[in-house]
Amino acid sequence: MKKYMKKIICVLSGGMDSTTMLYHLIEQGNEVQAISFNYGQRHKVELEKAAATCSKLKIPHKIIDISFIKELVSNSALTSDMEVPEGHYADENMKNTVVPNRNMIMASIAMGYAVNLGYDAVALGVHSGDHAIYPDCRPEFIEKLNEVAKIANYRPVEILAPFLTMDKGDIATLGKSLGVDFSLTHTCYKGQETPCGVCGACVERQEAFEKAESVDPLTS
Amino acid sequence: MKKYMKKIICVLSGGMDSTTMLYHLIEQGNEVQAISFNYGQRHKVELEKAAATCSKLKIPHKIIDISFIKELVSNSALTSDMEVPEGHYADENMKNTVVPNRNMIMASIAMGYAVNLGYDAVALGVHSGDHAIYPDCRPEFIEKLNEVAKIANYRPVEILAPFLTMDKGDIATLGKSLGVDFSLTHTCYKGQETPCGVCGACVERQEAFEKAESVDPLTS
Numbered sequence: 001m002k003k004y005m006k007k008i009i010c011v012l013s014g015g016m017d018s019t020t021m022l023y024h025l026i027e028q029g030n031e032v033q034a035i036s037f038n039y040g041q042r043h044k045v046e047l048e049k050a051a052a053t054c055s056k057l058k059i060p061h062k063i064i065d066i067s068f069i070k071e072l073v074s075n076s077a078l079t080s081d082m083e084v085p086e087g088h089y090a091d092e093n094m095k096n097t098v099v100p101n102r103n104m105i106m107a108s109i110a111m112g113y114a115v116n117l118g119y120d121a122v123a124l125g126v127h128s129g130d131h132a133i134y135p136d137c138r139p140e141f142i143e144k145l146n147e148v149a150k151i152a153n154y155r156p157v158e159i160l161a162p163f164l165t166m167d168k169g170d171i172a173t174l175g176k177s178l179g180v181d182f183s184l185t186h187t188c189y190k191g192q193e194t195p196c197g198v199c200g201a202c203v204e205r206q207e208a209f210e211k212a213e214s215v216d217p218l219t220s
Numbered sequence: 221m222k223k224y225m226k227k228i229i230c231v232l233s234g235g236m237d238s239t240t241m242l243y244h245l246i247e248q249g250n251e252v253q254a255i256s257f258n259y260g261q262r263h264k265v266e267l268e269k270a271a272a273t274c275s276k277l278k279i280p281h282k283i284i285d286i287s288f289i290k291e292l293v294s295n296s297a298l299t300s301d302m303e304v305p306e307g308h309y310a311d312e313n314m315k316n317t318v319v320p321n322r323n324m325i326m327a328s329i330a331m332g333y334a335v336n337l338g339y340d341a342v343a344l345g346v347h348s349g350d351h352a353i354y355p356d357c358r359p360e361f362i363e364k365l366n367e368v369a370k371i372a373n374y375r376p377v378e379i380l381a382p383f384l385t386m387d388k389g390d391i392a393t394l395g396k397s398l399g400v401d402f403s404l405t406h407t408c409y410k411g412q413e414t415p416c417g418v419c420g421a422c423v424e425r426q427e428a429f430e431k432a433e434s435v436d437p438l439t440s
Contacts, residue, residue, distance in 0.1 A: 064291070068284045072333040101332035104372050108328040112321035113292040136372045144371060148364035152324050152356045 007031045007119040008160065009110045012053070012061070014046030016185040016205065018125030019053050020175035021163060025123060026057065027178055033060040033117070035110050039099065040067040045193055046186035053184045064109060069099060103136035104145065111149055111157045121158040122149070129168045129204065139164055168204055169211025176214045183217040195219055227251045227339040228380065229330045232274070232281070234266030236405040236425065238345030239273050240395035241383060245343060246277065247398055253280040253337070255330050259319065260287040265413055266406035273404045284329060289319060323356035324365065331369055331377045341378040342369070349388045349424065359384055388424055389431025396434045403437040415439055 008025055012018045012034040025032050036050045047063055054061035103124065110122040130137035142161045150156040163171055175182065187205040188195040195202045195218055209216045228245055232238045232254040245252050256270045267283055274281035323344065330342040350357035362381045370376040383391055395402065407425040408415040415422045415438055429436045 062291070064288045066286075066288070068286070068329075069332065071282070071284070072329065072336055099332075100335035100373055101328055104368065105325070105328040105332060108321055108325040109288075109292065112289065112319070112325060115320035116292055135374060138371075140371055141368065144364070144368035148324065148361065148368055151358075151360055151364060153320055154355060 005029050006121050006158075007114075007117070008033075008121045008123050009114045009117070009119055010034045010123045011106055011110050011125065012036050012050045013125070014048070014050030014053070014186050015125070016175065016180075016182060016187060016208070017127055017163060017168065017171050019050070019182075019185045020171050020178065020180050021123060021125040022053065022057065022059075023178045023180050024162060024174065026059070033119070034062070035113060036061065036063045037106050037109075038063055038065045038067055039102070040070040041191075045191060049184050049186045053181070056181065056184065062113070066105065066109070069102070069105070072100075101136065103134075103141070107145060107149075107159060111152065114157050115153045115155050118155070119157075121160050123160040123162065125163060126161050127163040127166050127168060127171060168208035172208040172212035172214055176212050181217075185218075187218075225249050226341050226378075227334075227337070228253075228341045228343050229334045229337070229339055230254045230343045231326055231330050231345065232256050232270045233345070234268070234270030234273070234406050235345070236395065236400075236402060236407060236428070237347055237383060237388065237391050239270070239402075239405045240391050240398065240400050241343060241345040242273065242277065242279075243398045243400050244382060244394065246279070253339070254282070255333060256281065256283045257326050257329075258283055258285045258287055259322070260290040261411075265411060269404050269406045273401070276401060276404065282333070286325065286329070289322070289325070292320075321356065323354070323361070327365060327369075327379060331372065334377050335373045335375050338375070339377075341380050343380040343382065345383055346381050347383040347386050347388060347391060388428035392428040392432035392434055396432050401437075405438075407438075 008030050010018065010022050010025060010032050012022055014036060022032065022034060034050065034054050036047055038044070038047055051061055107122055107124060114122050126137035126142070135141060142159055142164060146159045149159050187201045189199045189201045190196045205216065228250050230238065230242050230245060230252050232242055234256060242252065242254060254270065254274050256267055258267055271281055271283070323346070327342055327344060334342050346357035346362070355361060362379055362384060366379045369379050407421045409419045409421045410416045425436065
């Protein structure tokens with residue numbers, strides 16, 4: 001028995017979380033399309049990985065240019081020349097990887113797309129490991145976003161966050177069981193094809209693969 | 221006694237509603253910046269008017285390109301080659317002037333800007349005349365958007381809609397009292413500098429000026 005039978009726009013960063021979510025939503029029997037965002041991130045290789053995953057899974061994929069966000073936002077290490085902080089993801093210094101209101105901007109655009117296509121839902125790959133640092137990854141954000149998404153258009157749109165209470169280790173474990181091709185994902189904030197191994201994102205990825213008793217194809 | 225003393229990002233379309241709101245928020249003693257959006261609208265002249273108003277009022281103004289919205293949205297007469305409907309704005313045929321989720325997308329981006337600048341609020345010029353047709357102009361939308369805007373970032377952002385319960389005639393009346401330069405506003409959906417006089421937007425503008433016992437400088 002499939003849990004969902006919905007038409008879903010999946011916000012796909014090209015990282016391991018949203019990529020695993022894409023596999024999961026397809027496996028659950030949903031009709032899925034993916035949307036990715038170019039926001040001037042220095043780790044643009046993730047967009048190529050996102051496209052490669054969609055091509056492999058044969059699902060429609062759109063990349064939307066929201067690089068205007070660079071103009072609005074001067075304080076994030078992800079979009080500026082500021083040094084990417086090293087160390088653990090949950091550390092205080094990770095706060096400068098925040099792009100203000102990024103998830104709400106991306107969700108709003110994905111919602112417009114869903115309405116236009118007659119789709120039911122937008123799915124975000126947020127998980128519990130993001131909660132400490134990113135307010136727009138927390139359960140109360142998803143809940144309130146859902147409230148506005150219900151009434152913002154003629155068609156209600158549901159905001160799904162199937163990994164909201166899972167951590168990155170749980171996601172790596174699920175991904176392993178679903179046969180996710182993790183070679184087509186990217187995590188490192190520094191933007192090289194080969195993970196730097198020392199930025200917060202790399203450290204978290206390594207921990208996730210260890211927890212899943214799995215091997216990261218990018219570093220093996 | 222000033223009603224507000226806030227730092228506000230004003231979403232300025234260049235139409236008479238948001239332009240009047242800008243004057244109003246300044247008159248109320250707030251610190252204001254304006255943001256406008258190029259979403260591929262055929263009535264682009266409104267962006268030039270918005271810039272002219274900000275220049276006249278000496279406030280910072282940013283125009284953000286969100287023309288990606290054209291790619292996502294195929295069914296709106298405002299962004300495609302579809303015929304702009306004539307007749308009264310509140311008619312059923314005005315539904316094809318809806319760009320899905322437009323206000324939420326614009327508000328989300330303005331919120332990101334507000335957070336980055338350390339501003340308190342985002343103001344939208346929605347009014348009661350919009351409610352019938354546009355779900356994202358209704359009081360419940362503003363209310364729910366406010367709920368999510370409070371918690372989406374480290375700083376809460378307030379969503380203001382000072383004209384929410386006013387109609388376009390009330391706005392024209394207020395604008396008259398504030399000395400708004402209505403020659404620096406644009407309303408016609410067809411995009412000519414000179415109003416066509418027959419599209420729904422033009423019809424509503426004429427009615428508003430009549431109700432305010434005022435004369436529209438664009439047609440006089």
